[in-house]
Amino acid sequence: MLDLAKTRWHPIAAGYDLPLRHVFHGQLLGREFAVWRADDGYVNIWENRCLHRGVRLSIGINDGRELKCQYHGWRYSNRTAGCTYIPAHPADAPARTITNRTFAAVERYGLVWSAEEPQGEVPEIPGLAEGELLALRGIPVNAPADVVAARLKGYRFQPNAALDGKDAKVAVEASNDFTVALRAVEGGAATLAAFFVQPVDSNRSVIRGVLDGKVEGAARLAVLRHHNELLSALRVAVEAEAAHKPAPAPLEPVIERVSPELAEMPEETKHGRKATIRVQVARKWPAADGIAGFELRPIKGLLPTFQPGAHIDVHLPNGLIRQYSITNGPGESDSYVIGVKLERDSKGGSTCLHETVREGDVLAISEPRNNFPLRRDAVQTLFIAGGIGITPLLAMAQALKNQSLAHELHYFAQNEAQLAFPEKTSTLGASLKPHLGLSPDQTGAMLREILSGYGPDKHVYLCGPGPMLEAARHIAAEMGWPETAVHFEYFKNTNVIDDSTSxxxxxxxxxxxxxxxxxxxxxxxxxxxxxxxxxxxxxxxxxxxxxxxxxxxxxxxxxxxxxxxxxxxxxxxxxxxxxxxxxxxxxx
Amino acid sequence: MITLYDYELSGNCYKLRLLMGMLGVEWKTVPVDFYPGREHKSDWFLKINPLGQLPVIDDDGLVLRDAQAILVYLASKYDASGTWYPRDNPALLGEISQWLAFADGITGTASAARLHDALFYDFDVEAARAGAHRLFRILDEHLWFGEQEGRNWICSASQPTIADIACFPYIMLSEEGGIPRQDYPAIRRWCDRVKRLKGFSVMSGVFPAGPAKAA
Structure with a gap:
């Protein structure tokens, strides 16, 4: 019985239970869920416990992009539930194993559905048309789901258009252990009501009712109150009946350990650079003069969690492998967006991406890796980007912006047309400081100005062309910045490698x-x-x-x-x- | 200057700290060791409040007891906007009084269960929990229909009133008395709204909410 129930889809919330920036506390067959809608609309259904200390995530904070645990501030990403930041380890990127368990989510009939081991589809109720429905108030009942469903077969109500009547004929159109569909008819008025009984636990349920047809205004409230009153009375009767029987023992959900694929070491290959993910180029566009933007969507499943500063290897059709930073803000987890500058002395990497790769093409990429992690415990963070060096810093600036942490993004470029991803940078507001058309000397002077006034707990992140990075690191050292506060990422190593030793x-x-x-x-x-x-x-x-x-x-x-x-x-x-x-x- | 006779873990004292914070009123605190010192039953405190209960305020010589009564006084005297306790709106005043009495009911049930679990009071905890669930069901239904009607707060005003402040603390602390709020999703959403009010403050066991989505 329980095994069968686990394979079925059950409603666990109504659409109105998931306003933005809220975390709903759900439960199905004894297993608790933290349920939250991200600002991009995605519904997340997660195991209701932080992987750190087991505190309920349903008391956490939904910031629209990530869910933050109240206890020690661990942050988990929209969609993947991967941990993106651990405040107690500000200098480290969280391990990929720190990923909470997620459950399937489907929105249908104004309800949110899930299942532990889903088989098949959400139940189809003939006569219920999507968008033309009225979801009733969910009624929690302290009784087993099958007892509630059996009682619902005898539920009597009036059709929407004949609420004042008393003599509606109500017929059962369909029923099973968890679903009862009833049609009430009086005169010319008829209403179909589908009741889905959510098995919360062995002795707890929620009645989630949906009516066919849209009702507006005062009539809508009257219909909602009509059913709320009748269902509340039914609840009293069912609970009185259930109270006479010994309560079944609560279900004990198994809290899974980390999934084997995450817990094991990545499998060994002769080739050290693995490209385990296939993505499709969903969009390719000029992100700036000389810079192409690529939006990479997974062919199947979800992309792994990324953290600001992370990069991926992109395996190109011509056999070359190149690294590109993920520019996404937190929670933007349905695709990776990268920016590729066409290099004048390209050895074939950027040329291939600019000239050969098109929208619709499939590329192999590696999992994201973060060797350029962002601390979020600084009193102020400076980002200094030169040209295409904007890409990792853009992801970082968006993360700090989302948490309202003080930061400035200094963006050096030749001219305005070369400022990449204006649609992303414009969301940063006044923290974006473009510096255009400066000569090397002027750049040096500006860097001096930006890097003056070092104080404790300030951090600077640098990414850009080699000479600019060298200059910035040199100036930072002169201005008293300790090396631990200066973080940098080079595009490439221009040192001449001496491999003559043995x-x-x-x-x-x-x-x-x-x-x-x-x-x-x-x-x-x-x-x-x-x-x-x-x-x-x-x-x-x-x-x-x-x-x-x-x-x-x-x-x-x-x-x-x-x-x-x-x-x-x-x-x-x-x-x-x-x-x-x-x-x-x-x-x- | 207002003096608040205060116990940090008391939800009834928290009601006053909440409202004074939101009104921008300054006060000074006289801590009373409710547990384990039972200072609220001491001779010196019984002279201030013969009922031996917290909170009490002293506002320039005016000594008042009872959390709900003090909320009425503070809002009447210090709320320049007049929205927390709108004295010129009899219907709303009636509603507010009704829910202040309801808040007392929450104190008698949810707070009693918490005193039993956390401070080892000898109460019938099962009865207290059942009573709290009965009240929470009523409030959840009330708030759910409020949302359907476009109303965010307990009373039918567009602004929060002292009824929201009076009900909030012992609802938020109910889990410390073994009373989960999982079955009351409309109450949980209303709690988010209260936490987002300007001047909101926390106490031990009450966590802050994140910001609402910018319009």
Whole structure:
């Protein structure tokens, strides 16, 4: 009985229960739900517990894009329920395993439907036309659903157009354990009423009624009150009956552990760069002069949760792999939007995207990776973008804007036509500060102005062309910004890589010692030996293939690590960096 | 300056802190150790309120007891807008008084259950919980039809009144007495609206709401 009930669709709320910025407390077959509608209209039905301390998310805050737990402020994204931010770990991107359990949601007949293990469709009631309905007030009843449904077969009511009458003939048109459809007829007036009994728990139900035909104004209120009165009386009778019987034990829902696919290590492949997701180019448009915008929608299912600053690998039809930052604001989880600048000296990546890839094309992409995480505990955050460097910073600025956290986005470009994604930047209001057509000297002066006045708990995030980043980092250091407050992301590594050395790498946890010859990278040698290692840009810019150094002196050739990290000698980018010592011991 | 004889965990004291905060009235607090000190039954306090109950205010020598009575006084004296207790609208005053009495009923049930669970009072907790559910069903139905009629608050005014303030605290704290509000979705939505009022403040066990969507 319970197993069957779990496969059926049941209403768990009415449409009016989900106003914007509210979290509804639902329950089905003993399992509690936090139900909330995002500002984009999407209905989220989630397990009602924060993955951190188990506090009910139904007391959380729906900010229109994310749900925030009241207890320690963990934030979960619209659609995916993936955690996007943990205030106690402001410098880290949450692990992908922190994803709450979600349940199917369908809106039909003015009600919101769900099922634990849905099979088939939401029940079809002939005569109920979508949009031409009146949803009644839901009536909670302390009695089992089948008892309530049985009692509803004897429910007597008047048709909408004959409320004052007393003699309506009421016939059962259809019924099962959870549904009763009745038609009341008096004279020429007839009304079809469908009652869906939501099994909240073994001894609790909600009667959710829907009438055919729209009624307006005072008549509508009269109809609602007519049924509310009759159903309340029915509730009293059912509860009195149920009170005579021993109450069945409450259902005990199984709280699932993290799904196996999330909990397991990603599967090993020879090729270290995995593109497990297929997306379709839903839209391609000129996002600015020389910049193409791409909206990538999943072929099936939902896209994984992203955090501001995250990037994806895009596998291009010509075999190249390129990294692009996700520009989306929080909760915009139905597609990823990226911006691609046509590079004059393109090696084929941006040319391919600009000239070959069209709307409707299918591309392979990797899961989003965040090596450029955004802290949200700063008293003020500065974003400094040069040209296409706007993309990760745009996602970050939207996240801070959504939480009303102080920030400024300084956007350097040649001219107004080169400012990308105006439809997104315009939502930032006064925090957007464009700086147009400045010479390198003028840019330096402006950076000095922006970076003057360092104070504790201020952070700056930089992304742009190499020379501008170098200048900004230099000025920040001069102005007293500590390295821990200066975060940056390079597009590419323009260092000339010296791969002429040969050395030994010991992998402490794998119990292997490998020799890295001249001309090969640590990453390549490890992969040849069957060691799987994630990577993305493979040129020392993105931070994905970072390893911890236990012993030995690294020869840093990347642009990901900052000076303090380099000096500490405890981290290495295995795709480009090498060893100055004869031997390196890595924690792998 | 108003002096409030206050206990931080008391919902009845919270009613006054809420309204004074929303009205922008300043006050100073005299903490009374209700639990475990039972200071509200001490000799010095019984001289102020022979009933031995919180809250009490002293406004320049005027000493008043009873949360609902004090709400009436504060709104009448300090609400320049005149919306919290509209003295020139008899029908509305009748409605407000009706719901102030209802709020007393909530105190007698939901607050009693909370005192039993949290402060170990010897009350019939099952009866208290059943009584609270009976009242919550009535209020949920009232608020649901209010929403259908375009009304956001307990009384039929376009602005909140002291009836909303009087009912809010012990509804929000009901779970501390083992009374879930899951079956009262219209009450839950109304709680969001109260929390979004300008000048709203929290107490232990009452969480803030996020902002409403900007129009």
């Amino acid at each position: 050395f030994e790498v010991a992998l402490a946890r794998s119990c292997m010692t490998l020799t890295v010859p001249a001309g090969k990278t640590i990453l390549e040698v490890m992969r040849d030996a069957g060691i799987d290692m994630p990577s993305s840009c493979e040129q020392g810019a993105c931070g994905t293939c970072l390893a911890t150094v236990i012993e030995g002196e690294p020869d840093h050739q990347d642009v990901y690590l900052n000076d303090a990290e380099r000096k500490s000698g405890t981290k290495i980018m295995t795709c480009v960096s090498r060893a100055k010592s004869a031997r390196l011991v890595l924690d792998l």
